[in-house]
Amino acid sequence: MSLSKNEIDYKIVFEAIQKPSLVLSNDLTIITLNLAYQKSTNTEAKNLIGKHISEIFPDHPKIGFKKETSTNSLTTILLTEIDSVPFFRYDILRPNGIQEEKYWRMSTKPIIDNKNEIIYILLEIEDVTELVAFKKNYPSQDKTTNTLLNRLFLLETALKIRKEEIQELDEVLELNNGFNQKVLTEILDYKYAIDAADIVAITDQKGIILHVNDNFCKISKYSREELIGQDHRIVNSGFHSKEFIRLLWKTISKGGIWKGEIKNKAKDGSFYWVRTTIIPFLNEKRKPVKYLALRSDITHQKEIGEDLVNSEGKYRDLFENSLVAMFINNPKTRKTIVVNEIGISLFGYKSEKDFQKNYEPEKHFENIEDLEKLEKAILSTGEANLDKVALKKKDGTLFWAKLFSKLNTQKDAVQTVLVDITAQEKIYTTLKISEEKYKNIFSNTLVATFTTDIETSRITEVNDKGVALFGYQSREDFLKNFNPILHYVNVKDQETNIVILVEKGEASKIIEMKRLDGSLFWAKFANKLNKNNGIAHISILDVTNDIKFQEELEEKVVLRTLELTQSLIREKESNDMKSNFVSMASHEFRTPLTTILTSASLIKKYEDYDQQELRVKHIDRITSTVNHLVSLLNDFLSLEKLRKGIVNGEVASFNLPEFIEEIAQELDSVIVLKKQHIEYNHQGEVIVLQSRKILKNILINLISNASKYSGNNMPIEIHSIIISNTVTITIKDQGIGIPIEEQQKLFSDFFRASNTGNIKGTGLGLSIVKKYVELLDGKIYFESQANKGSSFSFSFPQLKELA
Incomplete structure (x- = not known):
């Protein structure tokens, strides 16, 4: 029986399929198998044809082939998606007698005849041994990354197998007329198999399409009628250069097999990638008469590869542009694998290569015990954290650092993050x-000095003079046993002292007191209250001797002592403020400075003319961030001026409603960004005699707060009224409000409510507002409810008395 040319072509094509493949009958008996399968499994076709598939894969975990349940096994095969079948082990006996451990994954495709009945099954086997080994050796902590690596590795493994297994077809087999029915059946099997396995197209020697299979139509979205008679320019994406196409044709026109990856364009305009093998069919003169193109879809693999490249670039950029030193070392050799620019600069090296070659940890630790402690912790727990360690630069300069190191999962690299804390130290x-x-001044001053919690009346600190004055044995004895009631001759004197202290912030009075032994003495008190923390500083001078004759002299001594005490208080408050500012600055400045440095770094990279928009974007970001930093510093400087009493407000007569409307217009450019609007109304007289500057600072601060802590499209209400020579202004919002348990601290320095979240601020605004209101001889009060909003009102005289 003679075979047609097409049937011979399909046999050749089936033998050229890259993946190991078998063709089964509908009772799961092996009809034929390709060379790739024989090579991968070290078997021969003659030993397998005619056998049941269960004899080849008896231990497949998903399908469970059994001869007696062929129908069920067939159904299971056909309904099983390739990605849902797990890997299974099927070892290979190599010619050298060694049993090789191998893992496989199986996919199936039915071959349907014109009656829509299954006549054959194409079974493809995929070697995933390297993927299984990769998963065992490199377990991922991130599920998403693991899945991505899994799929990419699987695709790369399949590519490797295809490259290894594809054999160049040098000539078209010529068959004689003596083939019998069995050979014809085998050829038909190849034809069905190749149609189901790949994207197939056959062209003449000029590239005109003669035949395409269903897979070609499906991926290109063209019908067979639209493709036949066209050349491959119909799916040309324009991605590849003319030189690329020229070399392709040069190869195949000389009878060579061309292999490569091509980007094509579908009918709907979408793009897809195919891995392509073009095989020329030669005549008796070894000239091409037709070309067979076998393609496989690799679009998803390409997308995954691009995602990985982008992801790697993003994390490398974060590493290289980090604001802290970062480097990775080999734990066995201590040699540096990689280091960022901050790390190179911090230790005084010239370049990464210089760092990698010359960095030796023992040369940079001031105390070698710290290095030993670090390495011991890494070996025992996998990580180490040193809050403060003394290190040396290459030139010997000492600096302080906070250091955190962690050993990776494979235990072949130690990742270290190092923060320079020299300035903080x-x-x-x-x-x-x-x-x-000042502690020494406090302890050795010539008068008894105490600090008291005004709410509990508990003494929190006392110097030696105070211990001796009241007759206690030691400081510890005093702090444990001192009870004010036991030492006041008239208990009401204590109550009066506290009332005056709370109202005025300071008090000075001569009171008769008792010592622990009951003896009486006259004490002159000088008290000052720190309203921010509720602590009263008390100086007591014993004025019993010559109280009448030496009162004037002792008054001077008391005043001098009070000055020293107040100086101590001011210095302590200043130190507290500096400490709070350092804390606030380290928190509030870090993110803006990071933004500035990152944008500045990125601007350097945008050198091309067409990247002007990106440069402007980052310059605007730097400008915005600098304005925010200036605002933070202005708050701090305003508070300092108010504390020192150097804020002067020139008094003038002006129209209050017009003044408020001017300020509202100034702030309109800010609140419009959140689509907010101001609703203002006024009652009563309109003329006031006050400081426009101070009143403007108050209003800008309160209106800005109302906008900042309110959502988009929310109104901000402003009411002003002048009645009985008193001005009252109210600013009301519908924002996040203030938790009731935190409202008593609202006007304290550096206080921010717990529900402010990521909203920027220093915690100084309302403290500054309160002091400004006091300069107007006024009072401020508020009402607030969490998640419903706040209403701030302040009152002051309509006409300020001029000094």
């Missing part, structure tokens, strides 16, 4: 010296 040392200085 200098500030801390300065504050510590100042604290010791």
Whole structure:
């Protein structure tokens, strides 16, 4: 029986399929198998044809082939998606007698005749041994990354197998007329198999399409009628150069097999990638008469590869542009694998290559015990954290750092993050010296000095003079047993002292007191209250002797002592403020400075003319961030001026409603960004005699807060009224409000409510507002409810009295 040319072509094509493949009958008996399968499994076709599939894969975990349940096994095969079938082990006996451990994954495709009945089954086997080994050796902590690596690795493994197994077809087989029915059946099997396995097209020697299979139509979205008679320019994406196409034709026109990856364009305009093998069919003169193109869809693999490249670039950019030193070392050799620019600069090296070659940890640790402690912790727990460690630069300069190291899962690399805290250490040392200085003044002053919690009346600190004055044995004895009621001759004197202190912030009075032994003495009190923390500082001078004759002299001594005490208080408050500012600055400045440095770094990269928009974007971001930093510093400087009493407001007569409307217009450019609007009304007279500057600062601060802590499209209400020579202004919002348990601290320095979240602020605004209101001889009060909004009102005289 003679075979047609097409049937011969399909046999050749089936033998050229890259994946190991078998063709089964509908009772799961092996009809034929390709060379790739024989090579991968070290078997021969003659030993397998005619056998049941269960004899080949008896231990497949998903399908469970059994001869007696062929129908069920067939159904299971056909309904099983390739991605749902797990890997299974099927070892290979190599010619050298060694049993090789192998893992496989199976996919199936039915071959349907014109009656829509299954006549054959194409079974493809995929070697995933390297993927299984990869998963065992490199378990991922991130599920998404693991899945991505899994799929990419699987695709790369399949590519490797295809490259290894594809054999160049040098000539078209010529068959004689003596083939019998069995050979014809085998050829038909190849034809069905190749149609189901790949994207197939056959062209003449000029590239005109003669035949395409269903897979070609499906991926290109063209019908067979639209493709036949066209050349491959119909799916040309324009991605590849003319030189690329020229070399392709040069190869196949000389009878060579061309292999490569091509980007095509479908009918709907979408793009897809195919891995392509073009095989020329030669005549008796070894000239091409037809070309067979076998393609497989690799679009998803390409997308995954691009995602990985982008992801790797993103994380490398974060590493290289980090604001802290980062490097990775080999734990066995201590040699540096990689280091970022901050790390190179911090240790004083010239380049990454210089760092990698010359960095030796023992040369950079001031105390070798710290290095030993670090390495011991890494070996025992996998990580180490040193809050403060003394290190040396390459030139010997000492610096302080906070260091965190962690060993990776494979235990072949130690990742280290190092933060330079030298500046913080200098500030801390300065504050510590100042604290010791004033602690010494406190302990050795010539008068009894105490600190008291005004709410509990509990003494929290006392110097030696105070212990001796009241007759206690020691400081500890005093703090444990001192009870004010036991030492006041008239208990009401204590109550009066506290009332005056709370109302005025300070008090000075001569009171008769009792010692622990009951003896009486006259004490002159000088008290001052720190309203921010509720602590009263008390100086007591014993004025019993010559109280009448030496009162004037002792008054001077008391005043001098009070000055020293107040100086101590001011210095302590200043130190507290500096400490709070350092804390606030380290928190509030870090993110803006990071934004500035990152944008500045990125601007350097945008050198081309067409990247002007990106440069402007980052310049605007830097400008916005700098304005925010200036606002933070202005708050701090305003508070400092108010504390020192150097804020002067020139008094003038002006129209209050017009003044408020002017301020509202100034702030309109800010609140319009959140689509907010101001609703203002006024009652009563309109003329006031006050400081426009101070009143403007108050209104801008309160209106800005109302906008900042309110959502988009929310109104901000402003009411003003002048009645009985008193001005009252109210600013009301519908924002996040203030938790009731935190409202008593609202006007404290550096206080921010717990529900402010990521909203920027220093915690100084309302403290500054309160002090400004007091300069107007006014009072401020508020009402607030969490998640419903706040209403701030302040009152002051309509006409300020001129000094």
